[in-house]
Amino acid sequence: MAMRLDHQLREQIFHKHTTFPITYFQDELAELPQFTGPLHWHPDFELASAEFSILEYQVGQQRILLEPGDSIFINRNVLHGVKQLDGSQTEPMPNIVFSGSAIAPENSIIFQKYIKPIALCDQMPFVVFRHNDLNQDEVNNWLKDIYSRLRRQENCFEMAVQRNLSKIFEYLFRNFECLPKTEVPRIQITAQIRIQKMLSYIYDNYSNAITLEDIANAANISRSEAGRCFKTYMECSPVDALIQYRLQIAHELLGDKSLTLEKISCACGFHSVRYFNRQFKKKYGHTPHELRKLGK
Known part of the structure; x- marks a missing residue:
């Protein structure tokens, strides 16, 4: 699916089910010239992974390299883009774009206590999960399971996806103080x-x-x-x-x-x-x- 941007560079994400606001993408780079996605933003969170190739993510003014097996969390309303740096074949780059309400309603204590602080943290525009970091390996595994569940869409897949997203946000919340922060002047x-x-x-x-x-x-x-x-x-x-x-x-x-x-x-x-x-x-x-x- 090609990226659709409105006049403010906001990517237009039309979740198939508004009651389960999460959309799975794969092979987007194959539809883009030179395997490069333009700078854009959206009001949802994003999680993406590199599978076979090296990807360069631009988040704000920063550029981050993802090696095969690495994943990245991009916060809401953050300007970002991506391009594939190596390989003649397109990188599948599985990724999900989702609202925090896919985990819990916005008026719930779970959203207010655990999701909102991350969403409003200007010093955390992104978090990288490295494949060779044992402390972050579980996050990459949860993501792989999310991608698989969304592809197959077997019985109760929504519950499994929601559980894994909850685990990822629990990881972000529990490690909030020690995760790298970026001061944005x-x-x-x-x-x-x-x-x-x-x-x-x-x-x-x-x-x-x-x-x-x-x-x-x-x-x-x-x-x-x-x-x-x-x-x-x-x-x-x-x-x-x-x-x-x-x-x-x-x-x-x-x-x-x-x-x-x-x-x-x-x-x-x-x-x-x-x-x-x-x-x-x-x-x-x-x-x-x-x-x-x-x-x-």
Whole structure:
């Protein structure tokens, strides 16, 4: 299932059962160009695991490497993205996105006492569970069982999943004081809000002619400050980010054989087909025509 982002970069998670708000994903990276998921956020918790490849998670400004067997917990409303760093085959990256109410109702003492403090902890945007840490091995095993139960969906699977999630949050709560914390200065929070606004503007207006000043104005900052924000979070300039997003959309549109390359180029904000072809080949190693013939 491809990521669906709204204008605030918030991933739109539509849980199949609202009374059991947890969704299981696998093979998402296979649908994304260069096995890379864009920066986004959602109001739910996320747990994900690396199975065969090395993954790089970006959480806020931090980058974390997950080796095969490692897992990561990402707190609610935290800007994050992921990409596969090695291997020619896509990493399955099983993961779940879930509301805390999947464990207990929000007005219950369990939610208020054990889940809410973690959800509101700005100093805990993520927690990594390493496969070679015996103290964390049980968490990885609980996660494996969750993935398996959600795949098979046998009788009483919801109860088993809920038990395992409760165990994970009990682990987080009991080890709360000794788990690594990240102090997020006010300037970093401000920068994150700005990058969200500017990326939202790009995602909404990529098909139009956009200048650096337009992008900066979306966050009411100067062009130089916009450049600093993008350099910090995305290691590129605002204009480069715009081009990369246009190319990502173009890559998706190639699957629609009814669209000519000229139409795709124009729809993605490239008003020169020659420039579009050159940028596309630079990013993907093939021209749009070549990639369409390859069926990729």
